[in-house]
Amino acid sequence: MRIVIGEGSCGIAAGAAKVHKAIEALMTENESFTLGSTGCIGMCFLEPIVDLYDGKILIKRLVKVTADDAAVIVEAARSGDLSGVEKLVISAEDEEFLNRQTRIALRHCGLIDPVSLDDYRNADGYQALEKALKTMTPEQVIEEIKVSGLAGRGGAGFPTWFKWNAARQSVGERKYLICNADEGDPGAFMDRAVIESDPHSLIEGMLIGAYAIGACEMIVYVRAEYPLAITNLEIAIDAARKANLLGENILGTGFSCDMRIKAGAGAFVCGEETALIESLEGKRGMPRLKPPFPAQKGYMDEPSNINNVETFANVSWIINNGGEAFAAMGTENSKGTKVFALTGKIRKGGLVEIPMGKTLRDVIYGIGGGIRDNKEFKAVQMGGPSGGCIPADLLDTVIDYKALAATGAIMGSGGMVVMDESTCMVGMAKFFLDFTALESCGKCVHCRIGTARMQEILTRIVKGEGKEGDIELLEELCDAVKDGALCGLGQTAPNPVLTTIRYFRNEYEAHIREKKCPAKECVDLLTYSIDADKCKGCTLCAKKCPAKAISGEVKKAHIIDENICIRCGQCVSSCRFGAIIVE
Amino acid sequence: MCNCSCQGPKSDLSLLDDVLKEYGGSSGNLITILQKAQNIYGYLPKDVMYCIAEKVGVAPADVMGVATFYSQFRLTPIGKYLIMACQGTACHVNGSERVTAAISEYLGIGNGETTADGLFTLENVACLGCCSLAPVIMINGEAYGNLTPDSAVAVIKGIQEKEGK
Ligand SMILES: Cc1cc2nc3c(=O)[nH]c(=O)nc-3n(C[C@H](O)[C@H](O)[C@H](O)COP(=O)(O)O)c2cc1C
Ligand code: SF4
Ligand code: SF4
Numbered sequence: 001m002r003i004v005i006g007e008g009s010c011g012i013a014a015g016a017a018k019v020h021k022a023i024e025a026l027m028t029e030n031e032s033f034t035l036g037s038t039g040c041i042g043m044c045f046l047e048p049i050v051d052l053y054d055g056k057i058l059i060k061r062l063v064k065v066t067a068d069d070a071a072v073i074v075e076a077a078r079s080g081d082l083s084g085v086e087k088l089v090i091s092a093e094d095e096e097f098l099n100r101q102t103r104i105a106l107r108h109c110g111l112i113d114p115v116s117l118d119d120y121r122n123a124d125g126y127q128a129l130e131k132a133l134k135t136m137t138p139e140q141v142i143e144e145i146k147v148s149g150l151a152g153r154g155g156a157g158f159p160t161w162f163k164w165n166a167a168r169q170s171v172g173e174r175k176y177l178i179c180n181a182d183e184g185d186p187g188a189f190m191d192r193a194v195i196e197s198d199p200h201s202l203i204e205g206m207l208i209g210a211y212a213i214g215a216c217e218m219i220v221y222v223r224a225e226y227p228l229a230i231t232n233l234e235i236a237i238d239a240a241r242k243a244n245l246l247g248e249n250i251l252g253t254g255f256s257c258d259m260r261i262k263a264g265a266g267a268f269v270c271g272e273e274t275a276l277i278e279s280l281e282g283k284r285g286m287p288r289l290k291p292p293f294p295a296q297k298g299y300m301d302e303p304s305n306i307n308n309v310e311t312f313a314n315v316s317w318i319i320n321n322g323g324e325a326f327a328a329m330g331t332e333n334s335k336g337t338k339v340f341a342l343t344g345k346i347r348k349g350g351l352v353e354i355p356m357g358k359t360l361r362d363v364i365y366g367i368g369g370g371i372r373d374n375k376e377f378k379a380v381q382m383g384g385p386s387g388g389c390i391p392a393d394l395l396d397t398v399i400d401y402k403a404l405a406a407t408g409a410i411m412g413s414g415g416m417v418v419m420d421e422s423t424c425m426v427g428m429a430k431f432f433l434d435f436t437a438l439e440s441c442g443k444c445v446h447c448r449i450g451t452a453r454m455q456e457i458l459t460r461i462v463k464g465e466g467k468e469g470d471i472e473l474l475e476e477l478c479d480a481v482k483d484g485a486l487c488g489l490g491q492t493a494p495n496p497v498l499t500t501i502r503y504f505r506n507e508y509e510a511h512i513r514e515k516k517c518p519a520k521e522c523v524d525l526l527t528y529s530i531d532a533d534k535c536k537g538c539t540l541c542a543k544k545c546p547a548k549a550i551s552g553e554v555k556k557a558h559i560i561d562e563n564i565c566i567r568c569g570q571c572v573s574s575c576r577f578g579a580i581i582v583e
Numbered sequence: 584m585c586n587c588s589c590q591g592p593k594s595d596l597s598l599l600d601d602v603l604k605e606y607g608g609s610s611g612n613l614i615t616i617l618q619k620a621q622n623i624y625g626y627l628p629k630d631v632m633y634c635i636a637e638k639v640g641v642a643p644a645d646v647m648g649v650a651t652f653y654s655q656f657r658l659t660p661i662g663k664y665l666i667m668a669c670q671g672t673a674c675h676v677n678g679s680e681r682v683t684a685a686i687s688e689y690l691g692i693g694n695g696e697t698t699a700d701g702l703f704t705l706e707n708v709a710c711l712g713c714c715s716l717a718p719v720i721m722i723n724g725e726a727y728g729n730l731t732p733d734s735a736v737a738v739i740k741g742i743q744e745k746e747g748k
């Protein structure tokens with residue numbers, strides 16, 4: 001028997017490393033079972049996860065395991081009698097989370113040891129590279145990608161073959177292939193999961209791309225907040241180099257290409273491709289004017305091609321299975337699958353990969369199990385700070401570049417943050433504008449000043465100081481910023497504001513006219529009081545209140561002094577009788 | 584060794600020798616050099632930046648420009664424990680503001696500040712990539728998820744206890 005623990009970043013955060021240590025501590029020198037680890041299984045809501053394998057066959061998946069469970073797991077692995085771990089086994093309902101997915105980009109995630117080249121090879125790894133290098137011309141590779149219909153997964157959805165072809169056609173002394181692993185959308189983690197869990201698939205996908213465009217060097221620009229991704233990729237690059245999969249004369253085919261990692265330093269705008277190139281050159285990450293496009297003049301002024309991690313993760317599968325098999329999935333204008341990071345007020349959060357053409361409802365209810373604590377679904381945010389909020393009555397929108405763009409949101413890179421009735425949509429718009437105003441590089445006046453002005457207006461609205469005409473002013477500013485911005489950051493920054501105004505105008509109006517926050521989230525618009533009929537006088541809230549705003553005698557109704565109350569909400573969670581009223 | 588003439592407290596610049604030997608040849612490596620320097624000193628002291636400028640062959644203002652552009656770089660020393668409080672979208676929706684406010688109130692420090700005893704620095708960050716465990720904080724590389732204001736403060740108290748405070 002073999003015990004395998006899911007040890008991606010989020011598994012570790014949930015305690016997987018402690019479980020690993022606890023099991024290891026119980027193992028004897030000639031133990032009858034082995035212990036290993038894998039990357040992201042993607043069922044974050046069940047982490048830490050421990051899988052029991054018999055050879056290649058998964059016999060039991062144990063979930064929400066703690067270090068205290070180590071002894072029964074070890075016992076089960078030794079004896080083969082699994083009755084002791086029965087209570088940890090994943091439920092049939094939860095198994096559906098994976099069963100309902102179609103995994104291509106994530107095909108090895110949670111199944112192989114991320115840092116084992118052998119594991120990757122045994123899972124068909126590097127066969128696509130061999131096929132491409134030995135039996136296909138670069139043009140044929142590009143043609144296969146064209147047939148597949150693969151479009152960029154970094155957000156904009158530009159056809160991958162077209163970019164590759166442009167870079168191939170471009171004349172230059174050296175060409176570069178760059179992977180955008182900056183994953184700037186706060187709330188998205190697909191790219192981290194792929195690099196951490198299956199680094200060789202990124203290397204293989206990139207090598208095929210490098211062969212197609214004629215690149216001699218590959219650079220991966222990884223977000224600094226992803227230390228485990230960087231470590232695993234470093235190990236994989238080393239192993240690939242030793243196996244002659246990187247470097248000179250790869251697999252004896254005469255094709256040479258090497259690879260290196262560059263850690264980002266925390267600037268959202270560096271996800272924009274020309275800013276990323278500036279950053280690679282050691283400069284401040286300010287976007288460049290296009291044209292010239294990177295395919296003509298990119299890194300070091302040489303022809304360069306930039307793709308997202310997930311884009312590359314699809315490439316070997318396409319070469320192995322053919323472009324047509326990929327294009328068979330999806331809709332008219334969106335082919336293949338897409339990975340989403342499902343988070344927020346969702347019952348089952350994690351990584352979801354499904355064919356294009358499914359609906360948002362399929363993902364949020366069919367796979368994610370709907371909203372936590374039986375609350376009402378309100379909206380889902382897609383595309384992060386560049387995207388928008390899609391409301392409940394559009395839940396049947398299909399996942400397709402065009403259909404999503406029609407809602408005012410975008411497909412984006414895959415962040416899907418679910419919100420319930422307790423999320424204030426004006427607050428959400430403010431949250432994103434706080435972010436973009438902070439991250440604007442400052443090069444264009446419209447973006448720099450425009451986002452700051454919008455942030456100001458939104459701040460005053462959530463404080464109850466909004467004025468008639470503020471909504472219109474916001475709309476006007478949105479237009480101006482869209483038109484006057486040089487790069488995608490500014491051009492898309494208004495989207496969260498525009499979509500929330502479009503679908504939740506009534507919430508804006510309630511803040512401005514009635515000085516009320518319907519979601520009861522905007523602190524400055526809330527009043528706390530105690531329902532004298534429900535209060536039992538237990539004094540708990542008075543003890544808990546940090547502002548000492550609550551007074552009253554034991555067993556008698558308490559009262560809150562509104563002038564002292566700092567609206568921290570702590571009394572609400574401390575009262576067991578639901579006596580605190582928030583309005 | 585570097586023989587620059589800048590003022591202020593002196594850092595042990597010899598610690599930079601290996602980094603500069605490996606990366607000093609090209610201004611394209613400036614960000615990498617600053618990252619390695621920050622790993623050594625915990626932040627970017629002024630004399631270190633001057634020394635890097637001289638060795639890499641760029642103006643000190645350019646080094647400063649890069650150091651201030653990227654949020655990862657710190658120009659002041661940090662505490663023994665760096666608390667990174669996620670303010671990403673998923674964490675925001677799940678109440679990160681209350682969690683951060685509780686930590687901030689308990690330690691008496693705001694974003695970017697360090698406690699008087701030099702133990703903790705609080706820093707707001709955009710996303711730690713563990714969004715399904717939101718709200719999340721990370722302390723010296725270890726992530727803590729599914730936090731409430733109380734459980735976050737309990738984590739900090741645990742560290743204080745360990746440090747005998
Ligand atoms: C402000 C901004 C941030 C971006 N952030 C990312 C990112 O984090 N990851 C990414 O892959 N693409 C990001 N992009 C898109 C890239 O500019 C580029 O289109 C993409 O990396 C191309 O790869 P693809 O064709 O494979 O999607 C961003 C764009 C903008 C304007
Ligand atoms: S739109 Fe904003 S982020 Fe983009 S270049 Fe202009 S100022 Fe910089
Ligand atoms: S909201 Fe906070 S400050 Fe106000 S009464 Fe309740 S506990 Fe006290």
Ligand code: SF4
Nearest residue numbers: 535536538539541575
């Ligand atoms: S905790 Fe609830 S029941 Fe107890 S004194 Fe406060 S309001 Fe009354």
Ligand code: FES
Nearest residue numbers: 008010040042044
């Ligand atoms: S399992 Fe790795 S992201 Fe959650």
Ligand code: FES
Nearest residue numbers: 669671674711714
């Ligand atoms: S949003 Fe907080 S970890 Fe991603």
